[in-house]
Amino acid sequence: xxxxxxxxxxxxxxxxxxxxxxxxxxxxxxxxxxxxxxxxxxxxxxxxxxxxxxxxxxxxxxxxxxxxxxxxxxxxxxxxxxxxxxxxxxxxxxxxxxxxxxxxxxxxxxxxxxxxxxxxxxxxxxxxxxxxxxxxxxxxxxxxxxxxxxxxxxxxxxxxxxxxxxxxxxxxxxxxxxxxxxxxxxxxxxxxxxxxxxxxxxxxxxxxxxxxxxxxxxxxxxxxxxxxxxxxxxxxxxxxxxxxxxxxxxxxxxxxxxxxxxxxxxxxxxxxxxxxxxxxxxxxxxxxxxxxxxxxxxxxxxxxxxxxxxxxxxxxxxxxxxxxxxxxxxxxxxxxxxxxxxxxxxxxxxxxxxxxxxxxxxxxxxxxxxxxxxxxxxxxxxxxxxxxxxxxxxxxxxxxxxxxxxxxxxxxxxxxxxxxxxxxxxxxxxxxxxxxxxxxxxxxxxxxxxxxxxxxxxxxx
Numbered sequence: 065x066x067x068x069x070x071x072x073x074x075x076x077x078x079x080x081x082x083x084x085x086x087x088x089x090x091x092x093x094x095x096x097x098x099x100x101x102x103x104x105x106x107x108x109x110x111x112x113x114x115x116x117x118x119x120x121x122x123x124x125x126x127x128x129x130x131x132x133x134x135x136x137x138x139x140x141x142x143x144x145x146x147x148x149x150x151x152x153x154x155x156x157x158x159x160x161x162x163x164x165x166x167x168x169x170x171x172x173x174x175x176x177x178x179x180x181x182x183x184x185x186x187x188x189x190x191x192x193x194x195x196x197x198x199x200x201x202x203x204x205x206x207x208x209x210x211x212x213x214x215x216x217x218x219x220x221x222x223x224x225x226x227x228x229x230x231x232x233x234x235x236x237x238x239x240x241x242x243x244x245x246x247x248x249x250x251x252x253x254x255x256x257x258x259x260x261x262x263x264x265x266x267x268x269x270x271x272x273x274x275x276x277x278x279x280x281x282x283x284x285x286x287x288x289x290x291x292x293x294x295x296x297x298x299x300x301x302x303x304x305x306x307x308x309x310x311x312x313x314x315x316x317x318x319x320x321x322x323x324x325x326x327x328x329x330x331x332x333x334x335x336x337x338x339x340x341x342x343x344x345x346x347x348x349x350x351x352x353x354x355x356x357x358x359x360x361x362x363x364x365x366x367x368x369x370x371x372x373x374x375x376x377x378x379x380x381x382x383x384x385x386x387x388x389x390x391x392x393x394x395x396x397x398x399x400x401x402x403x404x405x406x407x408x409x410x411x412x413x414x415x416x417x418x419x420x421x422x423x424x425x426x427x428x429x430x431x432x433x434x435x436x437x438x439x440x441x442x443x444x445x446x447x448x449x450x451x452x453x454x455x456x457x458x459x460x461x462x463x464x465x466x467x468x469x470x471x472x473x474x475x476x477x478x479x480x481x482x483x484x485x486x487x488x489x490x491x492x493x494x495x496x497x498x499x500x501x502x503x504x505x506x507x508x509x510x511x512x513x514x515x516x517x518x519x520x521x522x523x524x525x
Contacts, residue, residue: 145212145221146271147279147331153369156299156320157289158269158281158327158338162405163372165301166413166440168525170486180210183524185228186307190237194513196255198238203228204307205521206264206298218272218279225266229259230351240498240508240515241470243457244314246388249349254458257309261321261351263287277333286354287347288325290340291365292381294401294419296320301405301415302436305445305478307519308494311470312451315421315432316399319363319381321347323355336367344383344394360384375403390425398422413440430454430467443482447494448475458504471499474515480523490521 144154155161169182185205192198208225229236234247236258245258267285274280289296296317297303297310310316322342329338344361363381370376383395401419408414417436422429431454438447452471459465476494483489496515500508 143219145219145269146281146283146329147336148273148277149331149333153375155295157265157267157285157296157325158283158291158329158336159289159293159295159299159365160336160367160369160375160377161295161299161301161403162375163369164407165405165415168523170524176213178212180212181208181524183207184521186519186521188237188307188517188519190239190515190517192238192240192255192513192515194240195509196240196507197513197515198256200232200237202232202237204232204237207524208265215270216272218270218281221269221271223265223267223269225264226262227260227264228262230262232259234259234349234351239309239311240496240513241311241453241455241458241472242309242313243311243455244318245346246349249388252389252457252460254460257313259351261287261347263354264321265289266354267325277331279331281329281331283325283327283329285322285325286356287321287323288327288342289320290322290325290342290361290363290381291327291329291338292319292340292363292379292397293317293365293399293421294377294403294417300403300417300436302403302417302438303447303449305438305447305492306449306474306476306494307492307517307521308449308474308476308496308515310434310449310451311455311472312419312421312432312434312453315397315423315430315453316401316419316434318346323347324357324359326359334369337365338367339364344386346386346388348388361386373404373406377401393425396424398424411442414438415440428456428467430456443480444477445480445492446475446477449473466503468501468504470501470504473497473499476517478519478521486524488523488525490523491519492521493518 144151146158150163152165152167153160153163169180172179187203190200206225206227211222213220236253236256239257240255242257243254245253247253265285265287267288269281269283271279271281293316324343325340327338327340329336340363341359342361343357343359345357361382361384363379365377365379367377378400381397386395399421404416406414415438419434421432433452436449438445450473454467454469456465456467458468474494474496476492478490478492480488480490494517498513500511505511
């Protein structure tokens with residue numbers, strides 16, 4: 065996610081009117097004839113409180129020139145932490161999203177440092193029907209802080225993100241057809257979404273520009289996100305407003321909390337290639353601590369933003385011993401995705417995701433497919449997701465069982481209410497339909513069990 069949209073508005077507001085006019089591409093008109101000096105007409109004051117900073121698309125406008133800052137600070141305010149490209153391109157970890165993605169966050173300058181923050185807290189009531197369903201009230205979300213400063217001909221970035229998820233308990237929340245990780249170190253979590261660790265990211269990165277539009281960078285995290293898959297689901301613009309995790313999470317982006325990551329990358333304008341060494345073991349049932357382990361796994365990712373509205377990636381990874389309950393079993397994973405973002409009309413924003421992931425273990429190849437979309441208009445957001453997975457973990461057996469092809473469609477909406485300059489309160493809900501194959505129907509009590517969630521949220525942005 066990115067947090068610099070507010071900077072452009074603040075800078076423009078601070079410029080004198082003639083400089084502002086010239087910057088926006090309008091030449092000041094000379095007077096028709098010489099006249100006596102007169103007092104300049106008062107300029108109307110801009111009302112920043114009514115601007116929706118999160119939906120500003122800087123890809124369609126020239127970048128503002130900072131006032132009273134040197135060349136290093138000017139570059140720092142406009143470029144991403146990993147290279148000389150628009151800051152909106154950066155998402156979770158070192159992943160990319162479209163340049164035209166929306167912005168949110170609070171920013172403050174402290175000397176050479178740019179400080180940014182963002183927060184989201186959901187309170188969710190969850191109902192999953194059928195024999196394997198359950199009900200639960202739980203909290204989820206994240207609090208994220210970033211600090212950046214110029215360093216040589218590049219940028220130093222520090223990032224921290226924490227989550228209230230451990231408060232929901234070790235068994236997480238009910239979610240039909242979800243699987244992965246364990247609540248107690250002995251039994252699988254099936255038809256439940258595991259809680260994320262309290263420490264979701266503690267990372268640092270350093271980049272250096274090596275030419276026009278080009279850079280090299282180094283990223284390290286404990287925990288961090290290696291160079292595999294699209295941005296983590298809570299950072300994808302198409303679905304970030306949903307409080308529900310995808311059932312494809314462990315095919316695409318479960319590596320977003322890896323306890324030990326080191327990534328090196330090369331940026332060439334709109335192309336990025338990167339390689340990671342990381343701890344391939346998924347987090348255990350202890351959600352409040354920081355784990356350590358060898359950097360025994362490898363991931364490689366190629367990213368390309370051919371236009372401001374598209375972001376594509378393809379990635380491969382070898383995961384050493386990733387599952388706590390399957391010691392000695394390695395995995396290979398593939399991923400490909402396309403992210404889309406565009407302002408389709410004034411105050412209307414469309415975002416989408418298409419993604420595919422494959423897990424290979426012990427000769428089995430299992431795929432997952434995902435389509436996500438959101439439509440934002442003023443304070444309303446409508447969002448939806450469709451998924452199809454080949455899952456071998458829906459039977460509680462020690463070894464991998466047969467692969468069952470299961471699917472899910474969910475649709476939801478949320479309405480936000482502004483309560484302060486950087487604070488909003490939202491009310492939303494979603495409805496999901498699950499698709500169960502014949503072989504699992506007796507366990508679920510039907511072919512189409514449903515899931516519903518109602519939620520309220522507080523956002524700091």
